[in-house]
Amino acid sequence: MSPVADLKQQIDDLAALMQEFHLAEASLTVEGATVAFRRKSSKTVTTQVSSDAIVDAEDAFFAPVPMTAVIETPKGTPVSSPMTGIFYASPSPSASPFVKVGEVVQAGQVVGLIEAMKVFNEINAPVSGTVLEISAEPGAVVQPGDVLIRIG
Numbered sequence: 001m002s003p004v005a006d007l008k009q010q011i012d013d014l015a016a017l018m019q020e021f022h023l024a025e026a027s028l029t030v031e032g033a034t035v036a037f038r039r040k041s042s043k044t045v046t047t048q049v050s051s052d053a054i055v056d057a058e059d060a061f062f063a064p065v066p067m068t069a070v071i072e073t074p075k076g077t078p079v080s081s082p083m084t085g086i087f088y089a090s091p092s093p094s095a096s097p098f099v100k101v102g103e104v105v106q107a108g109q110v111v112g113l114i115e116a117m118k119v120f121n122e123i124n125a126p127v128s129g130t131v132l133e134i135s136a137e138p139g140a141v142v143q144p145g146d147v148l149i150r151i152g
Contacts, residue, residue, distance in 0.1 A: 076152030081142040085116035
């Protein structure tokens, strides 16, 4: 096969790969010479960002769809701190915690303590359910509105 025919075959192979894998650009370097290809789209690419991304383009060319941040809404009812203070998950350092993830709690049950001005204030579950998450670290300073635990 002649060098020109070999180069033509390599270019044809590269064009076929671009089509098969929907590539926008490709290049081929043979013996120091580089041939570059860039696909032009004559149609305007339309995207719709939703649960199903829709892309229309010439030759089934796939344009990149912009990534959108998915913010996951926490599940369950939050139990928030009513005041600034230090959160405690148990009545004393050697005692077991008031609640653990996965445990069932009843409305009004103590789920933690907040120490403010040398006074320990009980934090009660506002609803009955299962403890889904304990957000606050024991011994951490919490502010009003900080989520301590979630009950679902």
